[in-house]
Amino acid sequence: MSDARTPGGDPLLSVDGLCTNYGKIRILRDVSLTVGEGEVVALLGLNGAGKTTTMRSILGLTPPRAGSIRYAGQDVTGWPAYKIARLGVGYVPEGRRMFKDLSVLENLQLAENGRSGSWTIARVFDHLPKLAELRARKAGRLSGGEQEMLAIGRALVSNPRLLLVDEPSQGLAPLIVEDVYRILGELKQTGVAILIVEQNALLALKISNRAYVLDSGRIVHAGPAAELAADRDRIRTLMGLEVAAR
Template identity: 45%
Template sequence: MSLLEIDKLNSFYGDSHILFDVSMRVEANEVVALLGRNGAGKSTTLKSLMGVVQAKSGTIRLDGRDVTGTAPYKLARAGIQLVPEERRIFGSLTVHENLVLAAMTADKPLSFDAVYQTFPRLDERRRNRGKQLSGGEQQMLAIARAMIRDPRIILLDEPFEGLAPLIVRDLMRVCKGLAERGHTIVIVEQNVHAALSLAHRCYVVNNGHIVYDGTPEHLRTERDLVEKYLGVKT
């Protein structure tokens, strides 16, 4: 039994059908990359898993338990954390206050020391307000805020978007560290090479359909598929 199983998920925005019979599985301690062009349905998949977008049909199981239609706050308590593309940190609060707020509703939060050891840059800026941080620092805070709740699964939506290469490198190091410590991660990312370097397995989405399910190593050999659906030449 997989930690997370999605079976024939169909999601809509209003009358627009976005996801078509999407099926996926995520094993414990695994990093899964969800790849595809803009508008392919990747972020909608994460939002459907988090209950932000309610699926019209299909099943979502966490540890074998049906959680389809469960409210986002209940899924968060069950151990799923979404780091949204918009980050949504509290700009008027300090770094530390953002973390305190996230930890307050967690059953067994990680220590602040553990989080700051993972993000030394945030440790240096713990008294800075969220709006005073750079884009990369805000992304670190968004991930740290999820991490402090010690979730079973972290959903990362475009964590490297719009960031300088040096910041992407730092965040890659953090994500690899989280994976090595056994965190289960589902990552949506336009930076295909970065995502594949992190992932154990990957899915490719096109127009709301899963068109590939396999390992990064095998995907790299599928040059026509990579160029057609991801716009990347290998």
């Protein structure tokens, strides 16, 4: 299956030969992946595989030691995070991270960065009506699922062309996780490209076009999401029985 590409022929995001260290410890080893325009891609792996480090390297939060990162035709390797964000890369971090003493509405207002686009606060409320109901509530008083929705909404009001979502199921009850993935599936229909980092393989594969599996800092599998989802034995081999059985 070929990668989805921009009108110019290149993937929206292209990571090639990425190597990233924390201090003297090598975390990522020759990681390569692509995300096409409007495509949803899952980056799967167990805890400690290097998934979050991959995302942080793409975002400019943890600069790579080697390799290249191209976004929308530009080489952004080593760029600071704020410049990458201004190009239209949104981030939903693991653990949500928000201003807990501010209301839902105030968190969204702070996240607006002046980048033109169709994702206004009103549109976010249309897609996430629960947030509209909670607009006056302080973020610190939201449930885990409500905080995840706020984190997604906060990323959307920056009008991203590419949305990076880190462990959206982390710490959430199964019913809430399904709701979060329903929202991500709906976002797919709006044309936003999404890279999802996740341990819960089957949920991520349901909404993804393609998937990569990361193990000990290396890509050990790349291919269509539907093919991997249909091969439970392959998932067991790549990620372990517990994850595959969910």
